Amino acid sequence: DAKTTQPTSMDCAEGRAANLPCNHSTISGNEYVYWYRQIHSQGPQYIIHGLKNNETNEMASLIITEDRKSSTLILPHATLRDTAVYYCIVRSLGNEKLTFGTGTRLTIIP
Amino acid sequence: DAGVIQSPRHEVTEMGQEVTLRCKPISGHNSLFWYRQTMMRGLELLIYFNNNVPIDDSGMPEDRFSAKMPNASFSTLKIQPSEPRDSAVYFCASSWEANYGSYTFGSGTRLTVV
Numbered sequence: 001d002a003k004t005t006q007p008t009s010m011d012c013a014e015g016r017a018a019n020l021p022c023n024h025s026t027i028s029g030n031e032y033v034y035w036y037r038q039i040h041s042q043g044p045q046y047i048i049h050g051l052k053n054n055e056t057n058e059m060a061s062l063i064i065t066e067d068r069k070s071s072t073l074i075l076p077h078a079t080l081r082d083t084a085v086y087y088c089i090v091r092s093l094g095n096e097k098l099t100f101g102t103g104t105r106l107t108i109i110p
Numbered sequence: 111d112a113g114v115i116q117s118p119r120h121e122v123t124e125m126g127q128e129v130t131l132r133c134k135p136i137s138g139h140n141s142l143f144w145y146r147q148t149m150m151r152g153l154e155l156l157i158y159f160n161n162n163v164p165i166d167d168s169g170m171p172e173d174r175f176s177a178k179m180p181n182a183s184f185s186t187l188k189i190q191p192s193e194p195r196d197s198a199v200y201f202c203a204s205s206w207e208a209n210y211g212s213y214t215f216g217s218g219t220r221l222t223v224v
Contacts, residue, residue: 036213043114043201043215044153096141096205097166098213100153 002027002090009105018075020104022088025069030093033064035073036100037084044087044100047073078108114216116202122222128190131219134183135204143213144177144187145201153201159185160207192223 005023012018024033034049048055048062050071055062061074075082087103115134123129135142143158157167159179167177174193179185189196199220203213 043203043218044213045215046212049212096158096160097155098143099155100145102152 002031004088004090004101006086006088006101006104008102009107011107011109012075012078014080014108014110015077018078018082018106018108020073020075020086020088020106021070022073023070024088024090027068027090028092031090032093033062033071034089034091034098035060035062036087036089036098037082038087038103039081039084047086080108080110082106083108114202114204114214116200116216116219118219119217120220120222122224123192125193125223126191127223128188129192129196129221129223131187131200131202131221133185133187133202133216135185135202136214137183139204139206139214140182141205141207142179142185143203143205144185145203145215146198147201147218148198156187189221192221194223197221197223 002024032049032051035047036044037047038044047059048057050062050064064071085103085105087100089098117132141160144156145153146156147153154169156169157177158165162179175189177187199218201215201218203215205213
């Protein structure tokens, strides 16, 4: 599966949109982009995934560039409860394994 | 649904003792994963099962670790004998075949070996 690169940490003001970038320049055509988050002392939580189209659900939006080499996870109105480590993962179709990197530590500031 | 249930939540044991961690996946999920998380190594996949059959155990650190899934609703991860370097949080996750990549994780077992 393609490698991903994320910033180590980010801050965002409460109520503002949090935009978390992920670089996956070696992604191939059958690889999906997944986002998970891990709130302190809890298990990771699935957020969203996509192949090439932008996706939105009740938690977040996923914007994938046209060349698919990068993506952005958007939390539209961040709250203090969104403080967590966010993982961007690339996984190929047919591969059940998810390999977690180091993620981005997002801190929401009151 | 109660989600993925792990027990115990915390385990403290002495070096050399046997430790058994337990996991009950979500009903209807047919894949089960065991992960280990430490500060140094992050989240590591140890082993995963599909339809109760171990598919990939390449992440199991050594022969002291073993995992079983006797039926669709129960799995165990056993460490015998335990060592201080096994101290970590162990997570179990399950997923449904038709929704690959969308895992549901349990709350984890924090293991401390002294």
